[in-house]
Amino acid sequence: MPKVLISDKMDPKAAEIFRARGVEVDEITGKTPEELKAIIGQYDGLAIRSSTKATKEILEAATNLKVIGRAGIGVDNVDIPAASAKGVVVMNTPFGNSITTAEHAIALMFALARQLPEADLSTQAGKWEKNRFMGVELTGKTLGLIGAGNIGSIVADRAQGLKMKVVAFDPFLTPERAIEMGVEKVSLDDLLLRADFITLHTPLTDQTRNILSAENLAKTKRGVRIINCARGGLIDEAALKEGLESGHIAGAALDVFAVEPAKEHPLFGTPNFVSTPHLGASTTEAQVNVAIQVAEQMADFLVSGGVTNALNMPSLSAEEAPRLKPYMALAEKLGSLVGQLAHGDLKNIAIESEGAAAELNQKPIVGAVLAGLMRVHSDTVNMVNAPFLAKERGLDVREVRHDREGDYHTMVRVTVGTAQGDRSVAGTLFGNAAPRLVELFGIKVEADLAGPMLYIVNEDAPGFIGRLGTTLGEAGVNIGTFHLGRREAGGEAILLLSVDDVVSEALLAQVRALPGVKTAMALTF
Ligand SMILES: NC(=O)C1=CN([C@@H]2O[C@H](COP(=O)(O)OP(=O)(O)OC[C@H]3O[C@@H](n4cnc5c(N)ncnc54)[C@H](O)[C@@H]3O)[C@@H](O)[C@H]2O)C=CC1
Numbered sequence: 140m141p142k143v144l145i146s147d148k149m150d151p152k153a154a155e156i157f158r159a160r161g162v163e164v165d166e167i168t169g170k171t172p173e174e175l176k177a178i179i180g181q182y183d184g185l186a187i188r189s190s191t192k193a194t195k196e197i198l199e200a201a202t203n204l205k206v207i208g209r210a211g212i213g214v215d216n217v218d219i220p221a222a223s224a225k226g227v228v229v230m231n232t233p234f235g236n237s238i239t240t241a242e243h244a245i246a247l248m249f250a251l252a253r254q255l256p257e258a259d260l261s262t263q264a265g266k267w268e269k270n271r272f273m274g275v276e277l278t279g280k281t282l283g284l285i286g287a288g289n290i291g292s293i294v295a296d297r298a299q300g301l302k303m304k305v306v307a308f309d310p311f312l313t314p315e316r317a318i319e320m321g322v323e324k325v326s327l328d329d330l331l332l333r334a335d336f337i338t339l340h341t342p343l344t345d346q347t348r349n350i351l352s353a354e355n356l357a358k359t360k361r362g363v364r365i366i367n368c369a370r371g372g373l374i375d376e377a378a379l380k381e382g383l384e385s386g387h388i389a390g391a392a393l394d395v396f397a398v399e400p401a402k403e404h405p406l407f408g409t410p411n412f413v414s415t416p417h418l419g420a421s422t423t424e425a426q427v428n429v430a431i432q433v434a435e436q437m438a439d440f441l442v443s444g445g446v447t448n449a450l451n452m453p454s455l456s457a458e459e460a461p462r463l464k465p466y467m468a469l470a471e472k473l474g475s476l477v478g479q480l481a482h483g484d485l486k487n488i489a490i491e492s493e494g495a496a497a498e499l500n501q502k503p504i505v506g507a508v509l510a511g512l513m514r515v516h517s518d519t520v521n522m523v524n525a526p527f528l529a530k531e532r533g534l535d536v537r538e539v540r541h542d543r544e545g546d547y548h549t550m551v552r553v554t555v556g557t558a559q560g561d562r563s564v565a566g567t568l569f570g571n572a573a574p575r576l577v578e579l580f581g582i583k584v585e586a587d588l589a590g591p592m593l594y595i596v597n598e599d600a601p602g603f604i605g606r607l608g609t610t611l612g613e614a615g616v617n618i619g620t621f622h623l624g625r626r627e628a629g630g631e632a633i634l635l636l637s638v639d640d641v642v643s644e645a646l647l648a649q650v651r652a653l654p655g656v657k658t659a660m661a662l663t664f
């Protein structure tokens with residue numbers, strides 16, 4: 140039974156769902172990194188919010204871990220490259236708390252416009268300072284949106300309801316989407332110059348870190364009010380404090396800080412500064428949403444291999460997973476075969492499907508081919524990290540789905556571009572289940588790809604098979620299966636033998652020395 144650790148406070152629905160789906164679950168929150176490291180090895184899944192940091196060190200200790208589920212959106216607390224390198228799927232719940240977070244940004248905007256926290260404090264202190272708190276209207280003001288994704292677009296919609304003009308800076312925002320959202324797409328400089336309020340809604344990445352730097356804050360309009368419900372680290376906090384103190388910035392509201400928990404902070408006590416302790420996602424509705432979603436997604440993956448909302452792997456529904464499983468085995472074997480046979484740098488790879496295979500989700504098939512191919516270079520490659528490694532190596536990957544009916548009811552073909560030209564292998568499923576190689580470099584063969592194998596290209600001539608059998612027999616190598624293919628009689632022949640033990644280099648040298656042998660290689664599957 141798979142076992143999951145919930146290491147951050149989560150709605151009880153998550154544990155309920157895990158148990159109902161046959162997943163064992165422990166809820167242990169508040170552990171230090173050292174304590175987490177000591178126990179993580181027992182778990183197949185780790186369910187987190189923003190407090191747990193899934194660092195490289197934690198991942199190294201996570202010897203059984205298959206999936207990390209983030210009950211929320213931001214995954215900057217997960218070392219995704221390290222997880223990918225270890226073949227751990229990382230999932231989030233991209234929509235469950237977006238309305239709630241957008242509403243928090245709007246709430247903070249009002250808090251700044253009308254100085255609500257200070258007014259509340261003063262009133263409850265019995266001061267009745269009616270003349271101290273002079274606010275500003277939102278109607279007619281310009282809201283500068285940095286990041287116009289899910290949350291940013293909900294904020295834009297609500298702000299338009301408040302009759303604000305919204306300008307947005309987001310390099311990935313298309314002009315069409317900007318029109319649909321009713322916002323004006325602008326440059327960052329333009330936004331800084333024009334916005335009365337600025338709200339941040341980007342993930343924390345190398346590109347967004349310090350996006351409101353001291354230099355950029357200096358470009359803002361005098362009297363600007365700034366809201367950050369995205370991530371600490373997007374704003375230079377020291378420069379923000381200076382701006383508030385000089386009066387250039389009329390107000391700032393932070394829900395997030397560069398270092399959390401922020402129990403002490405230079406900004407605390409600064410005039411016109413409002414803060415909340417990372418409450419953006421903290422509503423009953425959002426927490427129920429993300430708890431249900433993360434548990435369903437993780438259980439799908441651990442129980443049936445379904446993949447939803449993964450950040451480092453293509454999606455695969457729980458219904459598709461069983462049908463795709465034999466195809467993934469076939470794809471991986473074909474990838475492995477070309478990886479072992481093709482020499483030198485591969486520049487491109489095409490994965491073609493026809494018949495029943497063409498009707499399936501191609502992404503997992505492509506992922507499995509790449510995993511097979513890349514595993515030749517590294518043991519730690521799997522479906523999760525293979526596409527990243529392929530990209531890193533500059534491999535151009537193409538997927539093609541054919542409508543045509545071929546010789547087989549289902550077929551997957553893998554073609555790699557090598558210095559010697561294109562090399563292609565193809566396979567089918569017997570009985571919709573058993574992977575079988577049917578074509579190797581243009582020659583029809585029929586072979587299982589399993590265990591240690593010997594691959595030989597030779598000139599088709601009488602007596603060769605006998606001599607090969609004797610050589611292997613004398614070396615004590617037992618032949619399991621024997622597959623022969625040739626282009627034409629007397630031409631080039633291909634032999635694929637499954638053998639009981641890995642063929643040694645010394646024996647390979649003997650095989651290569653047999654008359655007519657052009658190539659001899661040991662393969663493993
Ligand atoms: N305070 C809280 O409790 C919560 C905070 N968040 C934070 O909000 C962030 C945004 O969430 P979503 O809108 O759902 O994400 P999203 O992925 O839908 O949108 C992010 C947007 O940022 C844009 N972006 C990326 N790089 C950019 C750059 N260099 N400059 C400008 N824009 C850039 C993207 O194009 C995208 O449109 C999350 O990554 C998370 O860190 C999310 C939920 C709760």
Ligand SMILES: O=C(O)C(=O)COP(=O)(O)O
Nearest residue numbers: 188189190211212213420
């Ligand atoms: O979903 C997000 O990105 C959040 O920042 C919410 O964080 P939390 O789950 O409340 O710790």
